[in-house]
Each structure stands twice: as C-alpha cells, then as structure tokens.
Amino acid sequence: MNPSPSDRTYPRRRSILKALAATPLLTACVTSGNDDQPAAQSGTKSAQNPLGVKEDAPLEVVIFKGGYGDDYAKKAEDLYKQRYPKATIDHKGIQKVGEALQPRFVANTPPDVVDNTGAGRLDLATLVGAKQLGDLSELLDAPSFEDPNTKVRDTLLPGVVEDGTFDKQVLTLNFTYTVWGVWYSKSLFASKGWTYPKTWDEMLALCATIKGAGIAPWTYQGKYPEYMNDPLLTMAAKTGGMDLVKAVDNLEPNAWKAEGLKGAAEAFAELAAKGYIMAGSEALSHTESQASWCQGKAAFIPCGSWLESEQKDITPKGFDMVMGAVPSRTGGDKLSGAAVQAASSESFLVPAKAKNVAGGLEYLRILFSKQSARSFAESAGTLPAVAGAADGLTLSSGLGSVRDAVTAAGKDAFTYRFRTWYAPLAKAVDDATGELINKRATAAEWAERIQKAADAVSKDSNVKKYTR
Template identity: 85%
Template sequence: MNPSPFAQPYPTRRTVLRAAVAAGATLPLLSACVTSGDDDKPASAAGDKSATNPLGVKEDAALEVVIFKGGYGDDYAKKAEGLYTQKYPKATIDHKGIQKVGEALQPRFVANTPPDVVDNTGAGRLDLAALVGAKQLSNLNDLLDAPSFDDPAVKFKDTLLPGVVEDGTFDGAPLVLNFTYTAWGIWYSKPLFASKGWTYPKTWDEMIALCATIKAAGIAPWTYQGKYPEYMNDPLLSMAAKTGGTDLIKAVDNLQPNAWKADGLKAAAEAFAELAAKGYIMAGSEALSHTEAQAAWCQGKAAFIPSGSWLEAEQKDVAPKGFDMVMGAVPARTSSDKFGAAAIQAASSESFIVPSKAKNVAGGLEYLRILFSKQSARSFAETAGTLPAIAGATDGLTLSSGLGSTRDAVNAAGKEAFTYRFRTWYAPLAKAVDDATGELINKRATPAEWADRIQKAADALAKDSSVKKYTR
C-alpha cells in the first residue's frame, strides 16, 4: 500500500475500491454543508439537440473543467478540451488543474456555483455519498444513451468496459463516470518462468503442483504484502467468485445471512490455507510492507505475488531490466465454476462528475463524451501507462509487459470481469475480512473459523440501523 498513492500513476487497492462511497479520505463536513433539491438552481445553458449535437450543447457557452492533477497529470484532460473547442469553436474553456479538490470546491457547491465537470479524485476529494444525498450530481442517462463520439452508430454506454456504469451507480441512478480501469490477479516474471520451463497454472491443482516444483528449485512459491492482508483477499475472493458466480458476489455484498459460508468461499479459504500449510508462502512475509514484499519478489526470492495492475508502475525503479512482469488470472478452484477460467476481478476509478447545478450541464456531459472517446483515451494510455475504461482504447498500441498482460486479461475476461462492492460500501466489514484472512494464511485460523469470524461481522453490520445499506 503506497502511503502516497497520488504521487505515482497507479491507484492503490484502497483508493480504487473505496473511491465511490468511502468517507474516510474525503473532505469532512460536506454533508452538513451542501444544500439539496432544486432550490436556487441556476439556469443551465442549453442548445438545440441534433444528430451532431445529441446532448444539446449551447455552442458559445463557456465550460469550466476542474481536474485532479495527481500522478496522471492533466495533459490528457487538456487534449480532450482541444477536441471540444474544435467542435465548438465559439466556446471558451476555463481549465483548472488542482490537488485539493474538496478544499477548493466545497464552498462552491455550498453556494450552488460548481464547475461544469469535476475529476473528483485524490486524498482530499469531495464526499460522493454526501453529494449524492444532496442531489448535487447530474444523472448521466442522457450521456450513456447518446451516440459515442467515435461512432454515432454505437451508444456511449456500449463503449465502456464491464462494470464501469455499475461502479458509478447509486440507488439505481448513474451519477459518476470512472475513467481508468484496474484489474487484479497473480503476478510473475515471464522470463523466469520461460527459463525454468514453468507454465502459468489454469487450475488450483496445477498451482499446488507448480508450487512444489518452485520450492524444490530453491525459490519461495509465493509472497504477499503482509502488513496489508487485503492483497491476499483479492485472489481468494476472485477464486470464490469464479466458483459461485454472480449469486455468491451479490449475497456477500447484500449482507445476506450465511453468505460467507457459501461453498465457493469455503473452498477458496481452504485453497489459501493449503498454501500456508505446505510452506508455499515465503517465510516472514507477514511482517513485510507492500514495498518490501514487492522488492523481494523482484529480486527473485518468490515466484508469485498478488496485486492490482498498478504493480508495474510501483516497481519501475525496483524491477531489474528484463524482469518483464505479467499478470495472470486467478486459477479455477473446481471444474464446475460458474465463471470461466479467464474471469478476473476488475473495477474502474478516477471519478468524473457533472454537478447538477452547473451553469453548463450539457457542455459537461459533452466533454465526458469526448474524454471517453477512443481518440482521447488512447492518448491517455500512451502517457499514463494505465488502462482507460474504454473498450479497445489500447488496441494496436505497443505496451509494456505488465500493462499488455492486463489488457489481454481484461479482453479475455470479457463480460466475466467482476467486482465486489462491500469494500466500497462497508469499511468495517472490509477490515474484518482483511484481519480474518491475515489469520488464515498465517495458520492461526481454520477456513471454518475464517468464515465464522467474517459472517459475525457481516451480521452485526446488517442489523445496525445506523448504517445505510446498499443492494445490487
């Protein structure tokens, strides 16, 4: 877990899945300050809708764009602004690239004078849950149903990668659009495996057999970011999702009774307990930070490490030349899994919003239609080194080994890219899962005790009337 995730191009596990609703890193007090409803809502600029102007942009209306200027910079946003002014040459654009989004914009939301587009990212971002509750965000249905900027025959929503619309949906309304896409899997050095004649396993039985071979070669089969056991949760929960499919994921996220005791979760917990029991996790891993574990892995002390697709960027100054890391999908646990072997856990991040009380809502929506075009997203991928949330945006590009493997994994998964949302919705449950998994993979809890412990936390949360519940 990078203590300063916004200083480098990839988000960390916490910033990705907690970006939608988490309040811990957002600007406090917003929920007590913003107003709701349509009171004092300014008239928004609007023009006539047409085939070439599907969102009804007023061609000479000014547009204000605020971008979080973090690891990705803001040049990609400026390029999209250039495309906007090419189409609407009478429009002027006020661009602001800033760091503390919440601090800068909270007073403007309170005063009902927000910008037209906001990249709501960074440690000081605005509290999305508070904005949603105060009805401060525009519904994006018109944008989603509009023709895409690249191809009028294809709807905008059909150009997005799986899960992107759902990631920004609150109580059935699409209110947030995430620009980047992160996938999780198991990482290894492709040249190391080639030199040893090892083949990445597709099933867990193959994984266990390969681990025995790797250990015999004097290399630890696995390590992990021990101080942050959530990293090991990703492959464990991915395996469970493959076995139990959508029903299992929904049961977990919806806090259903005994959800954590499902056969798929039990089997996945048993699989990762087996890694520990057979000595296939590098000794001392539990005490390592993410940087220490990943450095050991890059030094060839372990063959596998779990992580998200930001790993390559985090290790660019650590990995030796020719290490050529790649990401593989989590192996299948059973032969009757409901998802295919290529299914992966993935989610979108880098949240863009169009405030409902903006002066130029139509222009804000049009800007997003342009920003999320292949032309714009391709440019972003080339400079930022991460996947945009737009299907096919990196096709034909020469990518690094890690990013290329991520793209290939996302393409192979197709519609079987999935994600859990309990981390986003319920931070206490996320911590309970992390703590329990730490005990499991260090042989201090059995799989049954792991499930009991998490289920107890989930049940307590379900009964707590003070906690807002979400469903999917």
C-alpha cells in the same frame, strides 16, 4: 489507507474500491441547493450536438493532477474546442480536490466537470445524499463521439456503468480500469521452464517445484492483507458464480459460509500450511514485498494492474512482469477460468448545479471516446475504461497482459461491492484473511468471523443498505 508515493500516483485497493469511505471533506453543511445560482446554459439538440450544448457557453473543468498528470484531459478539451470554437475553457489541474471544491458545492457554484480523485477527494456519499450530482443517463444513451450508431454506454468495459450507480442513478463515470490477478516474471518462468497454472492443483504442484529451486513461491503485501483477499475472493467467485458475489454484497444470511468461499479460504490456508508464502511476508509493506518480488525472492505476488507502473523505478531490465488470472479451484466453476476481478476508477462527475451541464456531459462524451482513451493508454500506461481503446497498441509486458486478460475474460469480468458500501465489513474481511494466511485461523473460523461482521452491518439501522 495504505501509504502511497503520492496522493494517488497509481491507486491502491482501498483508494479505488472504497470511494464511499473517502475522507469526508464534505459534511452535512452541504445542502440540496437554493434557487440563487444562474440558470443552466443549453442549446439546440441535433445529430452533431446530441446533448444540446450552447456553443458559446464557458466550460470549467477541474482535473486531479496526480500520477497521470492532466495532459490527457487537455487533449479532450482541444477536441471540445474544435467542435465548439466559440466556447472558452477554464482548466484547473489540482491535487486537493475536496479542499478546493467543498466551498463551491456548499455555495452551489461548482465547476461543470470534476475529476474527483486523490486522497483529498470529495466524499461521494455526502454528494449523493445532498443530490449534488447530475444524472449521467443522458450521456450514456447519447451516440458515442466516433460512432453515431453506438451509445456511449455500449463502448464501456464491463462494470463501469454499475460502478457509478447509486440507488439506480448513474452519478459518476470512471475513466480507468483496474484488474486484479497474480503477477510473475515471464523471463524467470521461461528460464526455468515453468508454465503459469490454470488450476489450483497445478498451482500447488508448481509451488513445490519453485520451493525446491530455492525461491519462495508467494509473497504478499503483509501489512495490508486486503491484497490477498483479491485472489481468494476471485477464486470464490469463479466457483460460485455471480450468485455468490451478489449474496455477499446483498448481506444475505450465511453468504460467507458458502462452499465457494470456504473452499477458496481452504486453498489459501494450504499455501501457508505448506510453507509456500515467503517467511516474514506478514511484516512487509506493499513496497517492501513488491521489491522482494522484483528481486526474485518470490515467484508470485497478488496485486492490481497498477503494479508495473508502481515498480517501474526498481524493476530489473528484462524482468518482464505479467499478470495471470487466478487459477480455478474446481472443475465445475460457474465462471470461466479466464474470469478476472475488475473495477473502474478515476471518478468523473457533472455537478447538478453546474452552469453548463450540457457542456460537462459533452466533455465526458469526448473524454470517453476511443480516440481520447487510446491517447491516455499510450501516455499513462494504464488501461482506460473504454472497450478496445488499447487494441493494437505496442504495450509494456504488464499492461499488455492486463489488456489480454480483460479481452479473455469478456463478460466474466466482475467485482464485489461490499468494500465500497460497507467499510466495517471490508476491514473485518481484511483482518480475518490476515489471520487465515498466517495460520492463526482455519477456513471455517475465517468464514464464521466474517459472517458475524456481515450480520452486524445488516442489523445496523444506521447503515444505508444497497443491493445489486
């Protein structure tokens, strides 16, 4: 996993999309439970209490206290207390979630709500297999906190429900929303009269101009070529549409040899062939490459929407970083030019063996309200998973551009899931892309290498398969 300034101050690619590959702090010793735990507490359902919360039932909330802190969670608890004043709330803000909670899951005495985030989080695959996670469908079908005529599921951004779905059950709900794109300095572009390109031909033409101005067109987080996968795979999805994305995730034969993927690989190979990637980028860490970019040594860098916050201490005043959507490669793309790769993170769950399941669900209904999400966006500088929560806010240049990108993409926000489902395949893609953009492999060799890895996963009977 990439190094991080904290356990998860601003989650990087693998920490977001490889939840199933997290450090397995829960092992086979976790069982599906016994009958010794107290009966779950519940009350009478009503229009004001759609989930049947017992008004005086205690609620225990465990929050990962990382880069976002835990004040946002406490504010949601305050709203819970306003609705249920007889309830006592036990709030725990911690960092090593897995270490603290593993014994409690083993003993079937888990908290009522868990923010399962950070480098030491609980392993979702084990929790799912042991049936330790409560089904969140009732929450999603309940009326939202602010609008009784709108279900909770209908307030969430694209992909959020699917991100928490395992074998057709929604078992986690992610609170933040990460978007991937290509970043540049708005002030630099304005001073040079450059316009962000909408097509790949425009990108190549602009790269020639940038190089002529004595600036490297691109750099990337060289030690972690997965960062360059994001624009490459986004371009492929735009060309081939969701049929291509699903074929890849479903391990379909020859999926990686599709024209959309080969074409995208050719496009990024051309960046390298024309000398448009900053010399020495391959040897740089994420912090080193991003620092070079902030220093004006390169015009473009691929990254997720955490970049602005991660760079806040070293970004020059007036740099005004913004994120653009990956340019389209063909005129016949199946997804719009505004399409972006996006996924939710900061995973919340209600344990199946919690004492106050109804209270846990109600807490999440409050946390995922527009009111709570809007407060989070203001304090954390990160886009929440609730649609429209950041609308109308005065945001920084980077976060504002991310919000605008999500709005422009609409239903064309998408994500691949193979990274979450199949860690060996994810590594094979990373390695192959590193070879591609450093001129040690052709696009055809890139596709062949990854297809072999996908076929190996497909044929391995020990690997649980998922479909979408």
